[in-house]
Amino acid sequence: MELPFESNNDGGLAADGFERLQETFGRHLQRSQGGMAFCVYREGEPLARFYGGSTIKRGALTAAAEELWSPKTLAVMFSGTKGVVATVAAILVDRGQLDVRRPVADYWPEFAAGGKQDVRVYHLLNHTVGLPYVDPEPLGEESQYDNTGNAAALAAQTPLWKPGSKVAYHATTYGYLMSELLLRATGKSVGELISELISAPLGLDIYLGLPEELDPRLATIFRSESYAISTYLQDPERRRIVDRMYRNLLAEDKDPFNSVAMRRGQLAAGGGIATADAMANLYSRLASPEGDLVSAEALRDATRTWSEGVDAINDRPLRFGLGYELADPIGTYGPVAPAFGHSGAGGGLHGAWPDKNVGFSFLTNEMLAENQDTRVKDLLKELAQLV
Numbered sequence: 001m002e003l004p005f006e007s008n009n010d011g012g013l014a015a016d017g018f019e020r021l022q023e024t025f026g027r028h029l030q031r032s033q034g035g036m037a038f039c040v041y042r043e044g045e046p047l048a049r050f051y052g053g054s055t056i057k058r059g060a061l062t063a064a065a066e067e068l069w070s071p072k073t074l075a076v077m078f079s080g081t082k083g084v085v086a087t088v089a090a091i092l093v094d095r096g097q098l099d100v101r102r103p104v105a106d107y108w109p110e111f112a113a114g115g116k117q118d119v120r121v122y123h124l125l126n127h128t129v130g131l132p133y134v135d136p137e138p139l140g141e142e143s144q145y146d147n148t149g150n151a152a153a154l155a156a157q158t159p160l161w162k163p164g165s166k167v168a169y170h171a172t173t174y175g176y177l178m179s180e181l182l183l184r185a186t187g188k189s190v191g192e193l194i195s196e197l198i199s200a201p202l203g204l205d206i207y208l209g210l211p212e213e214l215d216p217r218l219a220t221i222f223r224s225e226s227y228a229i230s231t232y233l234q235d236p237e238r239r240r241i242v243d244r245m246y247r248n249l250l251a252e253d254k255d256p257f258n259s260v261a262m263r264r265g266q267l268a269a270g271g272g273i274a275t276a277d278a279m280a281n282l283y284s285r286l287a288s289p290e291g292d293l294v295s296a297e298a299l300r301d302a303t304r305t306w307s308e309g310v311d312a313i314n315d316r317p318l319r320f321g322l323g324y325e326l327a328d329p330i331g332t333y334g335p336v337a338p339a340f341g342h343s344g345a346g347g348g349l350h351g352a353w354p355d356k357n358v359g360f361s362f363l364t365n366e367m368l369a370e371n372q373d374t375r376v377k378d379l380l381k382e383l384a385q386l387v
Contacts, residue, residue, distance in 0.1 A: 018048055021382045025050040028375045033058050034366035035069030035219060037276035038379050040387070041284035041359050044202075047387070049277065055219040055365065074205060074273050075219040075363050076257055079171065080350045081272030083342030084206060085178050086302065086323025087286065087294065088193045089125060094298040098185050100125065100322055107184040114158035123163045124177045125322040126306040127170050130159030132313060133244040134173060144172070144256075145265040151180035161312070167320065168312040171245050175269025178323075191266040202285065202293075204278040208271060210263040218273065219365040221257040223346070232316040232371075241313050270345070276363040279350040283341060283359025287352035303340040303354070325351075334380025349376045356387045 025038055035053030039046065055067045067073075077084075092098035098107075100122040105112035111119070123129040131154050138149035154176055170177070179190045186193065191208040199206045210218065256262055265271055285293045294302070305326060308319040319326040324340040325333075333339035333351055341351020346367025352359045360383065362376040 017386060021048060021379065021386065022050065024378050024382050025052070028378065029053055032364075032366055033224070034222065034364065035073070036362070036364040036366070036375070037069055037071075037073065038362045038376075039276040039280035039360065040383060041277075041280040042357050042387075043288045043290070044281055044285055046277070046280075047358065048383075051276075057220065057222045057366070069219070071277055072205075072217055072275065073219050074207075074210070074214065074217045074275055075348075075365055076221055076262065076270075077272045077274055077279070077348055077350070077363070078270045078344035078346060080274075080279065080342050080344035080348050081208065081268060081270050082174055083324055083350055084194055084198065084208070084272055084274075084282070085175070085182075085190060085268045086125065086321075086342070087282070088182065088190065088197055089178070089323055090294045090298050090302045091197050092182070092185065092193075093302070094295050098182075100301075104181060107181055108155065110152070110155040113156050116155075116159065116163070119159075119163045121181065122306055122322060124174070124181060126167070126320045127174065127318070128165070128167050128307050129163045129170070129177070130161040130166065130168075131157055131173050131177070132160065132168055132170050132241065134176070135244075142261055145261045145267065147176055147179045147266060147268075150176040155180075166312040167307040167309050167318055169314060169316070169318060170269075172267075172269045173245075174323075175267050175271075179266065179268045189266055190268045194272075198282065198293075199278075202282070204274075204281055206272065206274040206278050206282065208268065208273075209266045210273045212264075215263065218263070221346075221365050221367065223367045224369070232311075232314055234315070238313050238315075245313075274361075274363070276361040279361035279363070280359045283350060283352040283361070284357070285359070287354045287357050287359050289357065299354075303338070331377060334377065335384045336380075347373045347375055353387070358383075358387050 029052040032053050034057055035055055038050045040048045051069045053069050055069055055073055104119050104121055105117055134150050134153045137143055138146045182190050194208050262271055302322040306321055311318050317329045319328045325342050327333045327337040327339040336353045339353050343349045348363050350361040
């Protein structure tokens with residue numbers, strides 16, 4: 001385990017101890033219509049790195065136009081972004097700039113409307129605030145990119161339930177809420193904070209608001225023919241709530257995932273863009289006992305259980321810390337606990353096994369439905385036997 005193993009394309013040279021992990025990655029790569037990467041780091045140093053496939057859907061263009069997935073390939077992380085925002089929040093807590101036990105209205109006075117004067121910061125981070133969709137939505141076809149307008153609407157809303165009494169994944173509103181809260185607490189946008197607190201000091205390719213000059217490195221996202229969201233949900237009434245939550249992000253006639261608005265916008269719920277190397281590196285530093293990014297005390301508080309149960313909207317088992325997903329009953333983070341991080345729509349997953357001091361990241365451009373996707377679970381199963 002002392003030497004990192006790297007496989008750059010569909011094959012690669014085997015290294016002692018990594019053959020089965022390589023085989024698992026290769027098996028899924030053979031089935032893929034696009035590309036993927038899986039990276040594992042310990043305390044900022046790579047243990048294993050696998051890359052392969054195409055940065056576009058295979059066959060979408062001529063073979064000459066297809067580019068192989070490489071260590072420099074960037075991709076949209078979708079909700080993997082939420083884990084980066086949670087890390088920003090933990091850093092700010094560590095520095096005394098944010099107190100998760102204080103009312104949100106202490107930072108953002110307008111938020112007290114609609115009976116929310118006693119809502120705490122942790123209610124936003126642990127998905128219990130009861131604001132899963134924006135009502136009314138700001139006007140305009142691309143209103144989902146309007147952080148300020150959506151935050152203002154949420155500040156005026158009355159929660160669907162008493163904050164803290166139910167847990168339900170706030171798929172998009174988490175981003176609007178946290179963006180405005182962090183802006184009020186620091187005077188800086190969440191994209192600026194990610195750059196100043198994480199990306200720049202650590203030299204990591206993690207962006208919320210991708211610079212135009214990096215566009216050529218960005219993989220093209222596409223959905224499999226059977227892609228679906230909320231696969232645990234059977235109730236048609238609550239399915240309508242899910243449709244409101246995601247708005248036109250899932251419309252068949254639109255392609256928001258590859259839009260310039262998505263790249264440039266600072267959508268803190270799902271617009272982050274990164275390499276798998278960068279995300280594995282980040283989580284390995286969080287898992288490090290040295291606590292050089294977030295103190296051990298602050299990380300313990302951020303990764304203990306703050307909410308858990310069956311999602312009140314989606315019927316999926318959930319367990320949250322302060323913005324981080326935690327090891328859950330359906331094995332999202334593999335056979336190891338404790339674990340924390342955040343998954344993303346279509347199959348991406350980024351996280352840490354703190355007792356093993358490792359961080360990992362699976363990044364792909366081919367979106368598969370959760371009830372059909374075994375890629376990262378198979379990889380984590382093999383990784384657990386190695387570390």
